[in-house]
Amino acid sequence: MNSFTTRKIGTLGRVVTGKTPSTANDDYFGGPYPFITIPDLDGRVVIDSSARTLSQTGAGAIKSSLLPAGSVMMSCIATVGKCGITARTSFTNQQINSVIPNEDVDAQFLYYAFREIGHVLERSGGGGSVYTNVSKSRFSDIELLVPPLPEQRAIAATLGALDDKIELNRKMNATLEAMARALFRDWFVDFGPTRAKMEARAPYLSPDLWSLFPNRLDAEGKPEGWEVRSVYDFANVVYGAPFASKQFNTDSAGIPLIRIRDLATHEPGVWTEEVHPKGHLIEPGDIVVGMDGEFRLHVWKGAPAWLNQRVCHFEPRPGVPTAFLAEALIEPLAFFERGKVGTTVIHLGKGDIDTFRLLHPGTELLSAFGEIARSLIDATVKNATESRTLAQTRDLLLPRLMSGELRVADINSEEAEHA
Incomplete structure (x- = not known):
């Protein structure tokens, strides 16, 4: 704890409040620059995509609020405490305050510091508290406990390892769900096997599965018998x-x-x-x-x-x-x-x-699809359950590491004892 110092957010880097270019000008939107709003701060640590984007023209209209890669964002109006790090040059709307960190501040450490103070601000935001909206000046004056850069990086690496696994599970789930959706669409929406039979194309499923699909479509455009x-x-x-x-x-x-x-x-x-x-x-x-x-x-x-x-x-x-x-x-x-x-x-x-x-499509095809898809869906539930446990571990460590109550060296020593 001796190495931690109290610093205001405004001393950790340049504070930027986002802006929204005129929505009346369609030329401002749709382009290479993420335009990050609160819904985009969806639990990802690094925000590499957003629902809306800005064109080069739109970026030029609000160039004073440009955020380079590695800027740390926190929502400060209406919904307080949602955080993220920009993956590349980005912009935010006015509900988000961001910090472009100084050289002595690790961006990922600052992200976790923002997450911790975000919880505090969110809890104090009820009942008409002034923290329901956190202005740029109030945000800049918030005090954080900040250790030297090596300790910042160690804390970020410890918490980041948990978030990295959570993000990997999220991406795996997106892939598994896409696989189940693609299989369903081919069999039961596009009627791929039946159409292939009608066009005398080579089978692309095992013989036992291929035999379950009708040979032609009926007058309504669906496989015969369905x-x-x-x-x-x-x-x-x-x-x-x-x-x-x-x-x-x-x-x-x-x-x-x-x-x-x-x-x-x-x-x-x-x-x-x-x-x-x-x-x-x-x-x-x-x-x-x-x-x-x-x-x-x-x-x-x-x-x-x-x-x-x-x-x-x-x-x-x-x-x-x-x-x-x-x-x-x-x-x-x-x-x-x-x-x-x-x-x-x-x-x-x-x-x-x-x-x-x-x-x-008949009981046999339902059963066949279920046999294939069940493992995909079960895996997504398993991954989500693991991610929930990892998130609980992260959230238990976060306040203790940020306050200096627990040091990364203590965690490593404990792990070594149980190795």
Whole structure:
């Protein structure tokens, strides 16, 4: 702890508050420069892509807020404490303050320091606190404990190793999910094997699989013998219960609760000790869908949790693989959402789900697809579970390392003793 000094953020580098170029000028957008907003600060340490980008013209319009690679960002308006490091020349909007670090400051160390103070600011942001919005001057005056550069790098390397594995798992999951989606699309959307048979092309699947596909399409354009059936031939739909919000807590007391806002992160934000008579427990690998706003389907990868109201679970019927049902539901949900464009608030109800129709290829093909895809989906759940454990370890180490209570040398010594 003796080597740590107290320094204001403004002394650690140049502080930059982002800007937004005029949205009335289409020429400013779409180009090589990431334009980072709060949703892009999604848990990645290094932000190498963003939903929106700027053109050369747009970058020139706000050149004073240019951030080189290695700049450290933190959201400071409305949502406080989301952080990231720029991967290349980038820009942010005005809700984000950034630091271009001095030579004696390690960017990754500063990222973790921002994460720790972000938690503090976020907690103090409730109840009308001034920290709900952190201005550039207030941000610059925040004090941090900063060790010498070698210790900064050691801390960053220790925490970074955990985040590197989490990011690797995220990329692996994206690849595995893309593989399952590509297989589903070829078999059940594009009808690749059937079309190949019609065109007398060589088989590209094993003989036992190839024989399961029809030889031609019917008058409706689907493989002969395949049927369009009600969604209820594929799944039971279970709706979440109206748990009392007054009994919610953030102290991990009871069982976590899945709300719509938790679906994207697979991390429940509240717990409850209430045992609702209509409570339904979701397990890792279950299909869950939010029923308000955007109807994105998620294969739940978080811990077991109660299902809150306005979230539903599509529970596969016997013989229907989870991976098949998850892929098959994407288009009906998207079709319903497209039909609601222009509505102020869009809701998905039971009456809407009643209209869903899915293509049934027969039990043998369902089983064959399930055999292949099950291992892919199971691996994504396993990777997500490992990442959750790694994140918990990181979050336990973070405040202790940043305060100097725990030194990297102590961790290494403990690991050596248990080797």
